[in-house]
Amino acid sequence: ASAGSRDAPNPPRGVPPAYTEDVRVAGALLADKLLTLFEEVVGEERVFDDPNMRAQVDKVQLVDGRGAESNIVGTIHLTTSHLIFKGESEQKEIWVANNLIHSVERGPLSVAGCPLTVRCKHFQILHLLIRRDKECGDLFDSIRRCSQPLNIEELLAFDHRDGGEDAKGWSRLEWTIEFTRQGVDDSWVESDFNKDYAACDTYPERIWVPKTASKQILVGSANFRSKGRLPALTYHHKASNASLCRCENILLNEDERLMELIARTNGGEGEGGEPRELLLVDTRPMVNAMVNKVQGKGFEDERNYSGMRFQFFDIENIHVMRTSQAKLMEVQSRARSTTDYLKGLEASSWLKHLRAILECSHYIAKAIHTGTSCVVHCSDGWDRTSQTVALAQLLLDPFYRTIHGFEILIEKDWLAFGHKFDDRCAHVAAQNEEAAKEVSPVFSQWLDTVWQVFRQFPRAFQFNTRFLVHLHEHVYACQYGTFLGNCEKDRKDLAVARRTKSLWTHFDAHAEDYRNPFYEPTLYTDLLGVSTRASSIVVFSQLYSRWEDGILPRESIEDTMATSLDHIAVLQATIAAMEAKVAELKELTGRGSVGSSSCVSSFSAATAAHATTTMTSSLIAPKTMSRQETAESGVFDGSLTSSEDSILAGAAVRWQSLRDVDECSGRGCTVEFATRGEKRLHCHRCGKIFCRRCLRSSEKERLCRHCGDNSPQ
């Protein structure tokens, strides 16, 4: 069966994230009700060659962290790519990509067993109870080893079995197209001075600089910086003709010339031929900048620059953010009382940091909006600068609030300008203390700030919360090559575009999951009305409490609306088909009375052709019905199965309600959905909810296995 599914011409689209291939195999097997599932899966997955690695542990109990539910007994499988928990009796399956495992902890042995806690980077926490101490120890060592790859080439992304061409995903950002879209005028020009990453290895090869800047100035500017990250254009706001540049901090005062040239690109000259004011935004607190200056790293000295304004923002460094998020997660998982929670939240300062980023971005966006060009920098220009610059663009440009645009924004300001994903996310296990200090949730924090804006303007974004949550997971899961490497050069060296798949392709394929039903493309141009008051910034519980279903709201207006829209489209198609049918029948009866025999014979032929399908569907329909609860009896309108057209009759008018749906309704599957946040998809024909494995989508409709088999086509 596994071979069959691998050869399947049309692999089911839209597998839940983090488990593409493997799930496809597993899904096929499940549907065939093979009890030996995991032997097969493991056979497919590749077990470790090393005999020291423990691949399977039976009779493991999964403990609910909040003590609300009883333990689930199951088996743990460890493969080269995933940690899998499969419940024995219940349809519980947990798949965790090895790279998502953050840490494992062993607890003291107790009567119940040996506790093992697995913490994941996407905030899932598995509390396991293992019977024997020996097993627990082995599993502990094995998980630790496989979750900490020593070499980047060991990552899951390079292990993708079918290495089909993925040009579409890998060419998401085309600099020329993007800058043309932004409407960059001819005062900016593409410079080739970073060819082969000669001047700056953490920048892209192609950068845009003021046209008037000679190569000498650029080289000079790059040379006196420690990492050569000179001011380069990232965004040009057409409406106000202001541009946004980013760079690392300044060492000496030789930048004056380049800054002036940037200021001059602003087109309109101020009074008296002076260039318009240029805003230099330092995202660090003033104190940090001063310290740096003392150490000789320095910052721009106001006296050396005329027509420039300096602004400091209190965004803390990566170490503070790391500690802050750790505290936040501690509070999220431990706090039981309101007092603990609020105090812990305050102690973590996470919301304070979010607000600082939001305020800084808002300030930059406002300045750009009013026509003041900005140069943003921090220490290295790849953490705080990326956060604020990207968020400011999101506030300014509606294009970046579409799914496609958002991906370009990430490609541009995070990937191309060298945010160190390898180091910050610890794709390769941190080998020493130095490396451990490099780890910081800078990108997830930015996603959090994006969500804060999203929360205030749900109609301004094409994507939804699920998109951000899944994006966060994939940054760490390393299943796709997009977020590998520290900079563009790294990715080129690793040839990720050839050897791995792009995350964007995956997202494209699952667009229906990530579309925000409230999106109104033309409603907002800028989002400068965003509120940065303290009460507007709240904890992103869909991300941090994602795996604790009890905490999140039980019902969602957004999902209901998305389903409604989906259903409306299907109903409209059905109505069109029915109207055609009515017209046909009317014609028939009209002519029939006259007595046109040719028409009658064609009709009876059609009836005959449909007869078989009618038979099957009318036979099967009541059976599936009886399995459903009686409240859903309206789902299937049995009265029409006797009529001629099975397609029309078979389409359920009412769809299964989203309420309390935790399992797939496929026969033999009934697997639990991983979280409440996962999209529930209906079969267009029978109107019931299935998991991704049990659905097949075509251009026209999405059918469950059962309806698909009975489909007349």
Next chain:
Amino acid sequence: QRMLLRLVLLSVFFAVVAARYIDSMNYGELRNFLDDQIMQVFIPRRMVRQERLQLLQIMELVDAIEIPRVNGVFLRKGPREAQTGTICILSHHLIFSPDPPSPGVKVVNEEASKELWLLHRMVDKVVAEPIAKDDPSRGGILALKLKNFLMLIFEVRSLNECFALSRSIERLSNLSGFQYEYPFYYRVPFTVLDDGWTAFDLEAEFAKLTVRAPDQFRISYVNENFGICPTYPEKVIVPRGIGDDYLRISATFRDGFRFPVLSYYHASTKSCIMRCGQPLIGPANRRCKEDETILNSLLAPHSRGIIIDTRNKNVGSAAKSKGGGVESQQCYSQWRYVFCGTPRIREMHDGLTKIVELSNDDRISSNHFLHRLYSTQWIHSITDILCASANVAQCIACEGTSEVPVLVHGGEGTDTTLAVCSLAQIILDADARTIRGFEALIEREWIAGGHCFSSRNAHSAYGEGVVTGPKESPVFLAFLNCVFELIQQFPLSFEFTEGFLLFLFEHSYASEFGSFLGNCERDKKEWRVKECTVSLWSYVNNPEILVQFVNSLYEPNEKVIWPSVAPQSIHLWSRLLHRWQMNWDEKDAVTKAAADAKLKEKALQSRVHSLKRQIADLAREASLITATNDGLKLTE
């Protein structure tokens, strides 16, 4: 005689007004103004029986108005953008009418040119002070802090006028006495289709109950004319086997004479919620056999009941020295005692005051915000009440399958006891989550249940200080906030919207309707509230009004909705606290979009149904024709 009195009064009034203000008003304005006053004062009221008393009241109301009209007032802060206009003070309302826009200026916002009407009762606190302390000629600032947390700030040109306004409003908003209440003067601008005073009759409720639990309960008229318990209604539901004499004796043993009565009966588990006041055990360790009999009569053989005390253990034990206490384990051996500490009324009042103050501070830093949020204890109160209610619900629906009676009481049993009982019903019963069910719940549990609305809601968050006494407390608001938390977690399971809760919140503080008048049913009867005023439910149930409160995404949910009381799940009710500081268009638009999609989906579904029928008909016809044709062919 009646007409004569009116004439006399009119002339007196006319004379007074004319003498004072004739020079500051032109004739037309004066005329309009007087018409308003006459409408207010001289409408024949159903209430007016003792004419002279009425006259005196009117005189007093009019007397309180020191200055009926001030021109050229600048509204600096309020629910709309700043504008200039005129303030008029009527006996029950304050009206701010914006100056007509100067000709040629296009009216951008239609809404902003409308008059602003404000019930004096809505005003929580009035503050008047000079704009500049050293320069009284610059005029004064009049700040009206309303009970719905809105703050209105006016700039008045003359300082004296400003103070006069302030004194008038202060006096009018704090008049005590039923005779001054606006609901008695209010005329219904709509036809009452469904009278709210009779819609939720206890007998009808009881009839429903008897279907589900025959022979378990009965209606007792023991409290007729409020002879036993002043805060209970005249009709109460009690266990069937208990005679009125037992109830009378039990009443003497319970705080506020609130003997145990039925609050809710859960049909599927046959468990019930009873509520009462605390037992008056006192230092002398009194006991009351009759009370014990009443409670034990609820128990099935060999089963145990649960007593839930809404106080925490310390408060409960401390009450003993003051004559109250907790049921002793010896006398009530078949009952398990559970303390579910909920906040006391003073804590809630302080919490609200602090949290409103916090939400008006929009420059506060994030950490400071959290710190102060913690110190307000408001969220704690909400969580505690919700938690206690979930506990009650759990006792009813989960623990064991058979009949588990739950007795809920706190101190007097008029505050958190009611909140906990009613929330438990919302959690358990799908009916209480419909609009009508929710109305019935409020009418039954809160209004008839004896929550003293007049005392508790005399002032809200801003009224701290001189004007408030020990009795003010936002218990009802806390209850609404808990319902909001439930809606937040189950947005599709409620037939009504968040807006309905806000509407109820405002009307519980100041209203043109009589529903929340008085402290109990006895007050209502004494002042003939039900005859003389209109019920809030008459207004709400008017289909034209009702439609704005209906949640279009409502999908009836028969199940018990178990809320999460984890601290991560409890959110601040921003729409309540930041209602006037933030723009809610985005949120409304989102809800509307979802509602529209739902409606369209439903319309299309019915279209499919009708098409199906049509096709079936046509197909039958077609097959008939085919058959006939075939038959013809055969005969040929």
